[in-house]
Amino acid sequence: MxxxxxxxxxxxxxxxxxxxxxxxxxxxxxxxxxxxxxxxxxxxxxxxxxxxxxxxxxxxxxxxxxxxxxxxxxxxxxxxxxxxxxxxxxxxxxxxxAPRNNFPLRENAHRHILIGGGIGVTPMLAMAHGLVATNQDFELHFCARSEKEAPMLAEAKAICGDRLQLWLSTSGRRFDPGQLGPVRDGVHIYACGPQRLLDAVRAAAAGWPDEQIHAEVFQATLDENFKAEPFDIMLASTGAVLHVPADRSLLAVLRDHGIQMPSSCELGVCGSCVCGYRDGVVIHRDVVIPLGARQDRMAPCVSRARVSVTLDL
Ligand code: FES
CATH class of the missing domain: 2.40.30.10 (Translation factors)
Incomplete structure (x- = not known):
C-alpha cells in the first residue's frame, strides 16, 4: 500500500x-x-x-x-x-x-445490520449516513451502558430515526446477538466495539458465511504467548536474502536495509504496511487482511514466516 x-x-x-x-x-x-x-x-x-x-x-x-x-x-x-x-x-x-477504508459497506447487500458498542458506534454513523443517502435498508443496534454514556447519541437518533435500536445495559436492555437469527442471503452484519461484543456477535453468527460478517478493530489482540522464531526473506526484485531475528519485526529489518515501507499503527490493524508475498508459509498476526487475501498479502509490522518467504518487493 x-x-x-x-x-x-x-x-x-x-x-x-x-x-x-x-x-x-x-x-x-x-x-x-x-x-x-x-x-x-x-x-x-x-x-x-x-x-x-x-x-x-x-x-x-x-x-x-x-x-x-x-x-x-x-x-x-x-x-x-x-x-x-x-x-x-x-x-x-x-x-x-487522508482516509483509508478497511471496513466498507458491501455494495451487493440487500440489508445492512450495523452493531456499534460504545465508541464503536462511530463508523456506524458514517455508514448510516451513506445508507440513508442511497436509500438502502438498514438497522443500527447501539449498545452502551446508559444514554449519558452513549457517544453521539443525538446524531444517531437524527440520522437513523426508527431504524435505531438502543441497548442500555444499566436499564436492563442488553443487545442479544442471538436475534441475528439464521443466515439470510444478501444480509451483511457490521460490528465495531469492545472485544466481548465482537466475540458475542461472531458466536451468534457462527453459521453465517465470513463474507457476510465484518468487524472493525482498532486494537490488536496479539497472542501474548506467541513465541517469535527467526526466519529469512528473499526480495523478489533483487534476489537479496535478509535474516529476521526473533527479536525484530520484518518491518524493522526491511527498514534496516534501506527499504522504504509505509506504516502507521505497527500493530497489524491499519493496513498501511501490507505487501505481497509468495513461496512461503506466513504466520499472520494482523487483523486487517481479509481471509481471502492472506495467501498472498501480509502485514510485516506483526506477521512472520516459517523458515523463509519471498516478498514482492
Ligand atoms: S503498520 Fe498498521 S498494519 Fe502494519
Whole structure:
C-alpha cells in the first residue's frame, strides 16, 4: 500500500459528547474540500509525540468540508487520547492523514445490520449516513451502558430515526446477538466495539458465511504467548536474502536495509504496511487482511514466516 497524504488540519469544533468522549470536527485551513472518503473509513491522527492513532470518520461522507472523529479518553491507554482531550480545542492544528477504508459497506447487500458498542458506534454513523443517502435498508443496534454514556447519541437518533435500536445495559436492555437469527442471503452484519461484543456477535453468527460478517478493530489482540522464531526473506526484485531475528519485526529489518515501507499503527490493524508475498508459509498476526487475501498479502509490522518467504518487493 502506498503512503498516505498527511495534512495539517484545524479543529473547527470540539465538544464532549459524553463525559469521556470528545467529538472533533476538522477543516483544512485554506482549502474548501478535503479528500473524499466512503463510509467505514478511518484517518490517522498524529499526536505531539509522533505516535499515530486511528479513528473512524463519523460524519457525513457527503460533507467534503469536514472530517469528524470522536475520541474516548483512555486514562490507562497509550497516551494518545489523553493528549487529544487536553490539546485539541477549537483553532488547534493537528496532522491528519487522508482516509483509508478497511471496513466498507458491501455494495451487493440487500440489508445492512450495523452493531456499534460504545465508541464503536462511530463508523456506524458514517455508514448510516451513506445508507440513508442511497436509500438502502438498514438497522443500527447501539449498545452502551446508559444514554449519558452513549457517544453521539443525538446524531444517531437524527440520522437513523426508527431504524435505531438502543441497548442500555444499566436499564436492563442488553443487545442479544442471538436475534441475528439464521443466515439470510444478501444480509451483511457490521460490528465495531469492545472485544466481548465482537466475540458475542461472531458466536451468534457462527453459521453465517465470513463474507457476510465484518468487524472493525482498532486494537490488536496479539497472542501474548506467541513465541517469535527467526526466519529469512528473499526480495523478489533483487534476489537479496535478509535474516529476521526473533527479536525484530520484518518491518524493522526491511527498514534496516534501506527499504522504504509505509506504516502507521505497527500493530497489524491499519493496513498501511501490507505487501505481497509468495513461496512461503506466513504466520499472520494482523487483523486487517481479509481471509481471502492472506495467501498472498501480509502485514510485516506483526506477521512472520516459517523458515523463509519471498516478498514482492
Ligand atoms: S503498520 Fe498498521 S498494519 Fe502494519
Amino acid at each position: 502506498s503512503a498516505r497524504l498527511i495534512m495539517k488540519l484545524r479543529v473547527a469544533s470540539a465538544r464532549l459528547t459524553t463525559p469521556d468522549v470528545l467529538h472533533l470536527s476538522f477543516i483544512h485551513p485554506s482549502r474548501p474540500e478535503l479528500p473524499a472518503w466512503t463510509p467505514g473509513a478511518h484517518v490517522d491522527l498524529r499526536t505531539a509525540s509522533g505516535k499515530i492513532r486511528q479513528y473512524s470518520l463519523c460524519g457525513d461522507p457527503a460533507d467534503r468540508a469536514h472530517y469528524e472523529i470522536a475520541i474516548k479518553r483512555e486514562d490507562a491507554g497509550r497516551g494518545g487520547s489523553v493528549w487529544a482531550h487536553a490539546n485539541l480545542d477549537v483553532g488547534a492544528e493537528a496532522h491528519v492523514s
